[in-house]
Amino acid sequence: GESVGLHLPTLSVQEGDNSIINCAYSNSASDYFIWYKQESGKGPQFIIDIRSNMDKRQGQRVTVLLNKTVKHLSLQIAATQPGDSAVYFCAHEGRGSNYKLTFGKGTLLTVNP
Amino acid sequence: GAGVSQTPSNKVTEKGKYVELRCDPISGHTALYWYRQSLGQGPEFLIYFQGTGAADDSGLPNDRFFAVRPEGSVSTLKIQRTERGDSAVYLCASSLQHRANTGELFFGEGSRLTVL
Numbered sequence: 451g452e453s454v455g456l457h458l459p460t461l462s463v464q465e466g467d468n469s470i471i472n473c474a475y476s477n478s479a480s481d482y483f484i485w486y487k488q489e490s491g492k493g494p495q496f497i498i499d500i501r502s503n504m505d506k507r508q509g510q511r512v513t514v515l516l517n518k519t520v521k522h523l524s525l526q527i528a529a530t531q532p533g534d535s536a537v538y539f540c541a542h543e544g545r546g547s548n549y550k551l552t553f554g555k556g557t558l559l560t561v562n563p
Numbered sequence: 564g565a566g567v568s569q570t571p572s573n574k575v576t577e578k579g580k581y582v583e584l585r586c587d588p589i590s591g592h593t594a595l596y597w598y599r600q601s602l603g604q605g606p607e608f609l610i611y612f613q614g615t616g617a618a619d620d621s622g623l624p625n626d627r628f629f630a631v632r633p634e635g636s637v638s639t640l641k642i643q644r645t646e647r648g649d650s651a652v653y654l655c656a657s658s659l660q661h662r663a664n665t666g667e668l669f670f671g672e673g674s675r676l677t678v679l
Contacts, residue, residue: 491672492672492673493567493654493656493670493671493672493673494606494654494670495670496667496668496669539605539606541605549594549596549611549618549619550608550611550619550622551598551606551608551668552608553605553606553607554605555603555604555605556603556604556605
């Protein structure tokens with residue numbers, strides 16, 4: 451089957467530390483993965499994406515790593531700030547679709563001052 | 564505003580009632596999507612419009628759910644004979660292109676539906 455899931459439902463870190471959020475995916479023809487951030491009462495906000503022809507992609511304070519061998523995706527946030535506290539979702543294109551996203555359950559990141 | 568606008572932000576209704584949820588996409592965005600997010604879960608795809616037509620409605624859970632986009636801009640999600648299990652946040656998103664993998668999928672803040 452096709453699924454996108456997360457290893458850890460919650461993650462608590464100290465301000466200034468680095469955060470790593472993980473995601474596993476099962477068999478899929480998708481070649482595109484996205485991380486979204488969702489704050490309480492708001493819609494998901496795009497953070498960073500990666501295609502399957504890449505292993506790593508960096509943005510501002512964020513890095514996404516893709517390990518196709520073990521079907522694992524991770525989001526690294528450097529120097530985590532209180533404003534990073536939110537639920538983080540990984541998502542990917544649905545099988546055979548270039549418009550339908552399949553989301554994982556999400557990880558709640560809490561940053562302690 | 565410049566973002567995706569959804570109304571109402573909150574809707575409380577009684578079991579069996581009819582509800583309409585409205586989405587106003589970003590101006591010029593031809594693709595529009597509805598997702599549903601239950602508590603503690605990720606969003607789940609409901610329906611996708613390209614222009615005025617529903618290109619894919621495979622995510623609609625049953626025939627009580629229907630969505631329209633008559634002029635290719637504003638969309639309305641309609642739920643008949645609401646049930647308690649319909650309680651969720653209904654998210655609308657739009658994009659300039661029809662491909663989600665452009666990364667340019669913008670979500671609204673959602674309409675929280677509570678069915679008593």
